[in-house]
Amino acid sequence: MALLDIENLTVEYPVRHGIFTAVDDVSLTVERGEILGIVGESGAGKSTIGNAVMGLLSSPGRIAGGTVSLEGDRIDALNAAKMRSLRGKRIGMIFQDPMTSLNPLETIENQLIETIDHHLHVGTAEAKERAIRLLEQVGIADAPNRIKQYPHEFSGGMRQRVVIALALCAEPDLIIADEPTTALDVSIQAQILDLIKRLCREENVGMILVTHDMGVIAETADRVAVMYRGKLVELGDTAQIIGQPQHPYTKVLISAVPPSNKRIDRFTRVDYAQSGTPPKADIDLNTHWLGDGPARQIDGQAMLTVASLNKVFRSGGGLFGGKAQENHAVKDVSFHVKAGETFGIVGESGSGKSTIARLITGIHKPTSGEIHFNGDPLHEKPKTGEEILRRRQVQMVFQDPYSSLNARMRVGDIVAEPIRVNGTAPSTSAARTIAADLLALVELDADAALKYPHAFSGGQRQRISIARALASRPRFLICDEPTSALDVSIQAQILNLLKDLQAKLDLTLLFISHDLPVMRQMCDRIAVMRYGEIVEQSGGEAIFTAPQHSYTRSLIDLMPKFEPDRM
Amino acid sequence: MTRMHAFLSSDFFWKFKRSPVAIVSFTVAMILILSAVFAPLIAPHDPFNPGSLNLMNGFSKPMEPNQFTGDTFWLGTDDQGRDVFSTILYGMRISLFVGVASVAFALVLGVSLGLLAAMAGGRTDAIIMRLADIQLSFPAILIAMLVFGIAKGITPVHLREEMAIWVLIISIGLSDWVQFARVVRGSAMVERQKEYVEAAILIGRGPIAIAVRHILPNIVASVLVIATISLALAIIAEATLSFLGVGAPPTQPSLGTLIRIGQGYLFSGEWWILFFPAGTLLALALSVNLLGDWLRNVLNPKLD
Amino acid sequence: MKYLLLSTALTLGAAPAMAETFKWASTTDPQTMDPHAVNSAPVLGFLNNVYEGLVRRGKDMAVEGALAERWEPLGADGWRFHLRQGVTFHDGSTFDADDVLFSYERASSESADTASWFSPVSEVRVVDDYTIDFLTNAPNPLFPSSIANFMIMDRSWAEANESVVPAKDVETFATRNTNGTGAFQMVERQPGLKTVLEPFDGWWGEVEHNITRAEFTPIQNSATAVAALLSGEVDLINPVPIQDAERLGASGAVNVIRGIEARVIMLGFGHEADTLKYGANAGDPNPFRDARVREAVAKAVNVPAILQTIMRGNAEPASQLVSPAMNGFSAANDRRPAFDIEGAKALLADAGYADGFGFGLKCPNDRYLNDEAVCQAVTSMLAQIGLDVELDTMPVSNYWPELRADNYDMYLLGWSPGTFDHEHPVRFLVTTPNAEKKLGSWNFGGFSNARVDELLPMIQSEIDPAARQAMVDEVTAIYQSEHTYVPLYVQPLVWGTQANVSVVQRPDNFFILRWVTKG
């Protein structure tokens, strides 16, 4: 008999226009000591399954059909009290974001002891013993002292360990981990995944690992359930799913994941999600508006040069002074980008890679150092009108497709704004037609121009964002984590689009990301950053094949391996 | 599709249709506001025209003929023989005008200062916020009284009658701009960090254009909610000031002045002189408050 | 500022006043206990129970002996007072002529508010311990009655407590402590909250009251006072808001005592002003210089209507600047212009204002009973004859400065003669303003009539009542025909008491404890 047995589970959310079926007739089982990965893109309903099992469906969601059984006993219809006695005691849960999962006002000790004592009734003293042991178990050094601390005194990774400890408090039989590592850096992610795996084996508990990250699945799960729009499209062993996917969606999914072990020039068959064929716009640069403007550069020449760049942020201080804190975000960074190439900057959060982008675009002013773009000193104030216009050739595609578009402007206006502001089009109507062309160029329907951003998905928004960048007729395009907020299939489309545009428009790209496999697919040359410094830079493949710096090496080792051809 | 159609199919309108509270309070507010605006057409008498008053009509009971003149008034008359119903309509006009104008004043002042603080930052920000502190370290009602005192003092003697209302507006507005400034500053700070602002900078938008064209539209929800709630507050503040004797002149009474006059007769049997204006004030403020409350829930902006 | 203080009502759960304790409430707290520091009705009225003068006013306002048993004129030179013997102050020290001399010095000192009472006095001479002479510059028949509120203080006590001179800018011992010869002595004083009096056993007079303890509480808000009265928390309130008087009287639980106050409410004009200052015609020549216009105003104001509604029939119309209860009331001129719109319009037409004109009326809103309402009523009544009035009402503390600065075209004024004699308003309101002679100091409009100026000194020094009255009648006739002021009505006096309380109400609105009986 399976530890967890889900049969024909259907979860529904009544919404304004009828009923939304989040989970549609899903059946699956979890055995003790087994890790079942549930993978899928946003809106696939993977998290909903976990919440349904826990009885924590956010209102107005409800289980509309099917059964959930824990070791044979049905738990989908239990009353609140019974369900509560189950939570934590028999089913533990791990949330995505460790920063917000802990009560900031209670010490770790209190939160652990409360949970332990609540379930095991062992008394405070005993509970504290166990608490400390748990912390040690999840790999927190100096547990007896650290237990007295508050959550904010722990780093993200450490917090996630505490969260796991809390989930394990009452020695549950089943653990549901909902994107447990998504909020963490690669290096931490690896450690947490190892921890989860180990605990699973040692304690012989069953686990549902919900994630969108195929790499994580490949590394951790025994079996994989692939979800698409609430339906379970394929269920099988990890090797099989990744090696020989059967369902077309799975195939698309797999093919969309950037392989960590080799470079492919293009992602194939990423159109499962799309309905119909997008408008293919071919623009003749010799005749089109997009074509004119300042003359192009000969490829291979250095287009952007950054010399011993420094940036120090000061925070605090006010009208009456007060102590200001300093943060040296960028330390003595130098590199150059050749015309026509794609230069990558990779690094973990807080490594300063995004700051560099904002220094180049002039959103931040450098503390010291020089930035030259086609000879213009970007670190100084522009002197002439032409120089200002030349600087517009540096444009940017942002990370968050939701905050990077002004929600109160129509898409058409968003794209046309640069044209109007810079007066590069003869008339407003002309600007509007150009905007339409650009939208078509990024494969959006013609009526998109009239809609507001909220009408679009993340991927489409990213396309709009690109179109807006193009509206300034850029030569140099900075892509700051352009796909980290997107699902893999969408990511593949965007990456393809970028490659196409680069070829078509002869763009030079500065590609910033934390995602090594993606970097491998995109970049000709890569710089690795840590704590604001560039530790290593060399040809794209070289970084992966022959990493020089120890930090680079550890990154390469720790990144989740996703190698379909090896399976 | 037309804007109207867009609005009718919007979630906003959908939620509105499903909220009896919203519908009722909106209707009540509208009826009151319209009847105030069109008071001259609706009101049977013109209480602001002294010539039309007959003192002997004073203290007529509602719906009963006056013992001397035999005239009958729906809601009775006050001590001056003014038809209470008409006076309420005209009074509500003044209350609303004062309320709306002072909120508008506070809004313009607060929003611009708030935006300025958020965009400029540094010393400018610090100074503006200190200013707000000073303002806050002093109860609104006292501020209003102070300003009223000063303004009444510095306005040329022969202009006072006309000035009274404007002085009222400014004094209420001045005591109210801070919360606009604070909220706008707060939200603007948040918006300013968003990437669409960086994009705007990148394409060469100046700070003012960014503040007005990009940030402002995105924080309009908070402003709207505060404005609604402040409207109710302003109307009440006007009443309180009138009660303290620094409100609208008795010859052109606002609801507040009417209540102030009426409360003198609460125990002498002429209850209607107090209760009808008070009821109107309650209906007005309450419906506006309920609307604001509903807006807050629907638009759910982050008010500090 | 009546409306500053809010109407409230009947309160229960408060312990009913004990039989022998008498509690009363009035709107204003006497701002000081010093009988010479402030010359205001609340202070003098209250202190009349604690301090005594040489003379005092009886239930009928007639002047009678107090600390002086009798007095006679020293020909034309002044007055001699024979003091009562065996009188002691509350602290036990005995009263004699020296105390009177001291009190005179104190009350006429520069920092004393009562100095003006003694402007006619040239010298005060102590004859013996119980005889004292007040010498006057000119014959002064009214002198004794004019010092009815001149209260005698003990020299030794004042000197011992460094209160030799009254003061406003600092607190002296006498500001919060008393030592009089009156029927009651002060045992507790919480300024603004509570003042407690107890009968003075050593009092020389005959005790008519049956009170063992009296508590005074200021309740600014008269309607709150009504509540307190109804709930039995207090035995007497002054005033009862006139709009509440009717119901109170009807309730039966309490008595409403109505009377006529000495105060006459009137409209005043800018007689000297060349131009109007307010309203539609600001800057145009001042029509009120024309007596016909002033008369038109007099005819256009429907006084009976005001008394009927705003005053609820509690007040009497006034024909002149004093009420009939006052000495020197001119019965010969007891006629006021009848309400006559057409007549008023005709007068305006004569004066060349057939289409009326616009001007400004200044009015206090916390000084007289329903003053603001009255002004509004006047505004609408004048509108009937085409006068477009711009009414500006304000607290009295803004009002007097405005009047002194001549910021008005027309204004409302109430006058209560301190001496209860017709001469008083004539001196202050009608004679040509003259600073050093201290004449016409409230004649804001600057009305000037040679004959009146001529008559005033004669009136002041005329001994023969008939001759004097004749002159007063003449003055009255003059200011009536000139319509110097438009007298409207005599302000009513409305007190409320518990049914079992009997009190005496005098037109000066003083509340005299020693006439109170309870139960």
Added chain:
Amino acid sequence: MALYILRRVLQSFFVLLAVGLVAFSMFRFVGDPVDNLLGQERTQADIERLRDVLGLNDPFIVQYWNFLKDAVQGDLGVSFRQGRPVMDIFIERLPATLELALISAIFAVVVGVVLGVYTALKPKGWLTNLILTVSLVGVSLPTFLIGILLIYVFAVELGWLPSFGRGETVQIGWWTTGLLTGSGLKALILPAITLGLYQMTLIMRLVRSEMTEVLGSDYIRFARARGLTDRSIHFRHAIKNTLIPVITITGLQLGSIIAFAIITETVFQWPGVGLLFIDSVRFVDIPVMASYLMMISVMFVAINLIVDILYVIIDPRLRAGENT
């Protein structure tokens, strides 16, 4: 921390100066005190002399300066009206106001928090909607009107409670309290409610929105996922996190309670400093007005400061913040 407090005090000092300046520049327009001090037989000469004595002929800057000079020595001057040191008068009147403010603050906080928590925990219940709607009535009427109506109902119609005053008070040193006598307590009820109602509503709504937000937070969901009881989740984890932001607003509200006491005290004839202030405005008693305004802003500033400090003490994150 010390530096922070120092900075705040410095700022507060400027606030005070500003307030005082505004106040004094305004007094000229309130009216002329001398007419209230002199009887009707006063002459122009008397008026001038008194104006001199009271220093009213000096430019307001000078008056302000003199006031400050004495104020720093603890001398607030002598009331024009009562001819007594303002300090003494305040000491007599302050207890009444502070007791009233305290009681209504307690009322506002206790009821506000309780209702706020309830409405947050039962967002759908009919009682919640009732509470929310009715509470709006409290902020839709001017305080003075609420006062009148309460008096009308509970004092006039029902006759349960006194309509004005403090009832019997007991003297404890210089402090007079109404808290120790039956009539004193009864007399407190209506004014306290009138004064506290507005703040109560604000606090309630604030608590509600904060609590709702907290209840939606991850750590509450995680607490549920750990199977903790609702009681522990609501009253141990949620409330604490809710109250932190509430403290700031509440603190400021306490300040405005004392300020708004002006109106309530006027309505209920409550013998506190608020009533004193209104009287002083009426009689243009400049020393009293100035001192009152100063006192009010000192209180505000002090409360703000205390609140900020409290804030740091309660929230471990901030505590850490100022250590590092």
